[in-house]
Amino acid sequence: GAGVSQSPSNKVTEKGKDVELRCDPISGHTALYWYRQRLGQGLEFLIYFQGNSAPDKSGLPSDRFSAERTGESVSTLTIQRTQQEDSAVYLCASSLGQGLNQPQHFGDGTRLSIL
Amino acid sequence: AQSVAQPEDQVNVAEGNPLTVKCTYSVSGNPYLFWYVQYPNRGLQFLLKYITGDNLVKGSYGFEAEFNKSQTSFHLKKPSALVSDSALYFCAVRDGGSQGNLIFGKGTKLSVKP
Numbered sequence: 554g555a556g557v558s559q560s561p562s563n564k565v566t567e568k569g570k571d572v573e574l575r576c577d578p579i580s581g582h583t584a585l586y587w588y589r590q591r592l593g594q595g596l597e598f599l600i601y602f603q604g605n606s607a608p609d610k611s612g613l614p615s616d617r618f619s620a621e622r623t624g625e626s627v628s629t630l631t632i633q634r635t636q637q638e639d640s641a642v643y644l645c646a647s648s649l650g651q652g653l654n655q656p657q658h659f660g661d662g663t664r665l666s667i668l
Numbered sequence: 669a670q671s672v673a674q675p676e677d678q679v680n681v682a683e684g685n686p687l688t689v690k691c692t693y694s695v696s697g698n699p700y701l702f703w704y705v706q707y708p709n710r711g712l713q714f715l716l717k718y719i720t721g722d723n724l725v726k727g728s729y730g731f732e733a734e735f736n737k738s739q740t741s742f743h744l745k746k747p748s749a750l751v752s753d754s755a756l757y758f759c760a761v762r763d764g765g766s767q768g769n770l771i772f773g774k775g776t777k778l779s780v781k782p
Binding site for chain 1: 700702704709710711712713714717719758762769770771772773774775
């Protein structure tokens with residue numbers, strides 16, 4: 554597709570379960586970002602991948618959160634032992650390189666609800 | 669540390685009137701500034717950016733933004749608002765001395781009434 558694709562669009566799960574969120578970036582985009590958007594809040598940076606470099610994990614809120622990316626393609630964000638405070642929209646973005654002037658292109662997000 | 673402030677949670681304007689959504693920033697190096705718009709249940713869409721050059725930047729959907737270095741501001745403007753402009757607007761900054769993620773403001777909800 555032409556844009557960033559995220560799946561699932563909605564996920565409802567019970568507290569304590571693990572969840573996996575998927576992001577397909579725009580083809581050719583070497584940079585990929587994950588953000589979290591809580592209800593009524595701005596975006597919190599989670600993690601950043603650039604090519605084959607080591608990811609910037611500085612925004613991950615706890616060790617329950619992890620993410621992987623295979624080369625310059627799909628990324629998965631995993632949340633283990635989910636808590637109610639994990640409920641949020643998780644947004645993925647990609648950009649053409651890490652250049653400072655490159656805008657980020659966002660997917661529509663995964664709305665995660667923890668019961 | 670980098671930061672962005674959007675002092676208004678909500679802005680209300682009448683259709684056809686000019687609109688301004690405010691943003692101020694703080695960075696240690698040269699600022700790279702962006703505006704994004706978010707419609708309900710959608711991701712963010714890029715509107716415009718300031719890197720260098722003219723202080724008035726033109727973007728998508730008739731929006732423009734004015735960079736003011738002395739006031740560390742980057743306010744979003746449109747001469748004549750449309751009802752369809754109603755959405756959530758985010759200002760973001762990247763520090764020219766760093767790499768990676770954008771720092772976002774908390775967002776401003778724009779409501780345009782007929």
